[in-house]
Amino acid sequence: MRILLLDSDDSDRSILSKQLKGRGFDVYETTSAEDALLLTKLRLNFDALVMDANPGDLPGVNTIRALRNGRFGRPVIVTDINSTPEGRARFMNAGADTVLDWPINSDELEANIKAFVRRMYGHDSSFLQTGNLCLNIDTREVTVDGDPLHVTKQEYRMLELMSLRKGQCLDNDTFLDHMYYCGEEEPEAKTVDVYICKLRKKLRDAGALDEQGKSLIQTIRGQGFALRDLPTSELQMAMRIAHDACPHSSAPDMKSAATCMHPAASTVENTAVMEATTPVTTRS
Numbered sequence: 001m002r003i004l005l006l007d008s009d010d011s012d013r014s015i016l017s018k019q020l021k022g023r024g025f026d027v028y029e030t031t032s033a034e035d036a037l038l039l040t041k042l043r044l045n046f047d048a049l050v051m052d053a054n055p056g057d058l059p060g061v062n063t064i065r066a067l068r069n070g071r072f073g074r075p076v077i078v079t080d081i082n083s084t085p086e087g088r089a090r091f092m093n094a095g096a097d098t099v100l101d102w103p104i105n106s107d108e109l110e111a112n113i114k115a116f117v118r119r120m121y122g123h124d125s126s127f128l129q130t131g132n133l134c135l136n137i138d139t140r141e142v143t144v145d146g147d148p149l150h151v152t153k154q155e156y157r158m159l160e161l162m163s164l165r166k167g168q169c170l171d172n173d174t175f176l177d178h179m180y181y182c183g184e185e186e187p188e189a190k191t192v193d194v195y196i197c198k199l200r201k202k203l204r205d206a207g208a209l210d211e212q213g214k215s216l217i218q219t220i221r222g223q224g225f226a227l228r229d230l231p232t233s234e235l236q237m238a239m240r241i242a243h244d245a246c247p248h249s250s251a252p253d254m255k256s257a258a259t260c261m262h263p264a265a266s267t268v269e270n271t272a273v274m275e276a277t278t279p280v281t282t283r284s
Contacts, residue, residue, distance in 0.1 A: 001047040001048070001117055001178075002177065004048070005027050005028065006030050006036045006049065006051035006052065007079075016109075019106045020110075024140065031056070036055070037070065041070060044177065047075075048076070049076045051078055053087070060078060064078075064096050065095060067095065073120075075097045076097055077098055079101075080099050083099055128163040129233075131208065132236060134146075135160055136251075144206040146258065159199065161174070162217070162227035167229035179191070199217060216230070235258055239254045
């Protein structure tokens with residue numbers, strides 16, 4: 001995910017940037033609200049904005065209003081060292097999604113970004129399912145029918161992008177923006193086509209296909225590629241229950257719990273699956 005970070009304080013910005021990069025985010029930094037307004041209008045495909053309550057050159061509330069008036073529809077997360085109920089209300093009334101107290105807990109910041117981004121694209125869980133393919137954006141784990149699928153760093157970024165925007169046609173520039181982060185190697189010509197070919201082969205070999213045996217990744221001639229919007233398999237629905245009951249379970253454990261109930265796995269209210277994934281604490 002690509003994050004725009006706005007903070008005029010060098011020390012605070014460095015701390016936040018390090019936290020975000022350490023959690024796997026692609027971070028663009030700016031010290032100016034005016035620059036942030038310009039950057040959001042360019043073709044940079046930011047997924048969210050994290051900003052200080054007082055950017056320096058423009059009041060924070062005014063910055064948010066200008067962003068929203070400019071049709072920036074991505075999540076805006078404000079950090080505030082002097083947060084008050086009245087101040088939080090002003091920011092959120094102006095268009096912010098949430099206000100976090102400074103200093104910020106890394107886990108809380110990451111969870112807020114991921115939750116707002118996935119909800120923006122219509123997902124109510126970090127368990128992104130397409131047929132028998134699943135991405136867990138919390139763990140960055142890819143599975144097919146519950147079995148882990150090894151993908152490279154760039155392949156995962158492509159899959160995450162397509163899974164979040166399932167059914168949407170994505171062009172080469174959008175893929176490249178999300179595949180290569182600041183400071184990484186420059187992509188070569190035909191990079192997207194090469195990675196799409198590799199991903200299709202991996203998914204096909206793992207059995208991740210649509211109902212007609214076609215690739216999950218659809219080519220939109222002259223425009224780009226899209227991940228087909230397919231119904232979720234019964235096993236994946238059961239694994240979703242296992243994930244919701246115990247989010248930190250490994251994929252094999254979730255699959256084991258789900259298959260215990262299969263083929264009744266399609267009954268999403270089945271409490272036995274939840275019980276099967278409840279961790280047991282033992283004393284040594």
